[in-house]
Amino acid sequence: MINEPALTESTYYILLSLYEPRHGYGIMQQTELLSHGRVRLAAGTLYGALTALCDKGWIAPLPSEDGSRKKEYRLTDRGFAALQNELERLRELVENGESILGGNGNG
Amino acid sequence: MAETKTVYKIFWVWEFEKEERWLNEMAMNGWALKSVGFCRFTFERTEPGAYTVRLEMRGADEGYLDFMRESGAEYLGRCFQWIYFRKQASLGAFDLFSDxxxxxxxxxxxxxxxxxxxxxxxxxxxxxxxxxxxxxxxxxxxxxxxxxxxxxxxxxxxxxxxxxxxxxx
The missing domain is CATH 1.10.287 (Helix Hairpins)
Known part of the structure; x- marks a missing residue:
C-alpha cells in the first residue's frame, strides 16, 4: 500500500476538503482557504476529479436532500487510507529535504 | 434590453484558445458573449470587463452544466461538441482547468x-x-x-x- 503512486495536489486537497461533507463549490473554497489562496481548483478540473474519485471509491456522494440539486460528497474509509498513505509519503519527502538542506526553508 | 450585435467568424478547431482570447477581448471592450451558433457569436453590451468567457469540448452532460451553474458560471450554449460559459468577473477568477x-x-x-x-x-x-x-x-x-x-x-x-x-x- 505504501507504494501507491503520488496524489496530485488537486486530488490531495479535494480529499482533505472532504474530511467533512461538502458540495463542489465548498471544495473549491476550502482548498483555497487551506492553501492560503495558492491552489485554486477550476470547475472542469474538479468535476473530472470528483467523477474519477467516486469511480475509485475514495469518495461517495451523499443522498441528496429533497429539492436540492447540489450534490454533496464525503470521504470513504478507502479515501481516508489513501490520504494517510500520502501523508506518510510527504513526510518522507520533507524529512529528506530538511536533513539534506538543513531545514533552511527559504523557498 | 441591452444592445446586441452578431458577428460571424470562423475558427479552426485547433484555434480554440485563440477563439477564447478573442471572446475575452470582446468582453474587455464591453461586448459579452450571449449566445453561440455555427460560426455565429451574439454579444450584448455590458460594462467593459464585466465577464470572463470560457469554452471547452465536452459531450452532453447535464450534471456538468448543473455543476458549473452551481459555481456561479452561466451556460451560454453549445455548437457541436463545444460548450460556452461566462462568469461575472466580480465573482472571482474563472477557469475551466487548473492542472x-x-x-x-x-x-x-x-x-x-x-x-x-x-x-x-x-x-x-x-x-x-x-x-x-x-x-x-x-x-x-x-x-x-x-x-x-x-x-x-x-x-x-x-x-x-x-x-x-x-x-x-
Whole structure:
C-alpha cells in the first residue's frame, strides 16, 4: 500500500476538503482557504476529479436532500487510507529535504 | 434590453484558445458573449470587463452544466461538441482547468472526436471515389485531410503538456 503512486495536489486537497461533507463549490473554497489562496481548483478540473474519485471509491456522494440539486460528497474509509498513505509519503519527502538542506526553508 | 450585435467568424478547431482570447477581448471592450451558433457569436453590451468567457469540448452532460451553474458560471450554449460559459468577473477568477492532467484530458477528448470524424470522412470519400469514379468523394477527402491536420496540431499541444508533466504537475 505504501507504494501507491503520488496524489496530485488537486486530488490531495479535494480529499482533505472532504474530511467533512461538502458540495463542489465548498471544495473549491476550502482548498483555497487551506492553501492560503495558492491552489485554486477550476470547475472542469474538479468535476473530472470528483467523477474519477467516486469511480475509485475514495469518495461517495451523499443522498441528496429533497429539492436540492447540489450534490454533496464525503470521504470513504478507502479515501481516508489513501490520504494517510500520502501523508506518510510527504513526510518522507520533507524529512529528506530538511536533513539534506538543513531545514533552511527559504523557498 | 441591452444592445446586441452578431458577428460571424470562423475558427479552426485547433484555434480554440485563440477563439477564447478573442471572446475575452470582446468582453474587455464591453461586448459579452450571449449566445453561440455555427460560426455565429451574439454579444450584448455590458460594462467593459464585466465577464470572463470560457469554452471547452465536452459531450452532453447535464450534471456538468448543473455543476458549473452551481459555481456561479452561466451556460451560454453549445455548437457541436463545444460548450460556452461566462462568469461575472466580480465573482472571482474563472477557469475551466487548473492542472496539466485535466488540460491533457481535454486535448485527448478533442483528438478523439477529430479522429472519429476524420476517419468517417476518409471512408466515405474513398467509397464514393471508388464507386462513382467522379469527384463525389473529393469533398470528404478534403475534410479528412483538414481534420487530420487538426489532429496533428492538437496532438502537438498535448505532447508539449506531457513533456511538462514529467517535471511537475
Amino acid at each position: 496539466i492532467d485535466s488540460r491533457m484530458d481535454h486535448l485527448t477528448r478533442i483528438g478523439t472526436s477529430l479522429r472519429i470524424i476524420g476517419l468517417a470522412n476518409l471512408l466515405i470519400g474513398l467509397v464514393n471515389a471508388l464507386l462513382s469514379g467522379s469527384g463525389a468523394g473529393a469533398i470528404n477527402l478534403l475534410c479528412a485531410t483538414l481534420l487530420m491536420y487538426g489532429l496533428g496540431r492538437i496532438t502537438g499541444k498535448r505532447d508539449q503538456l506531457e513533456k511538462e508533466r514529467e517535471l511537475h504537475e
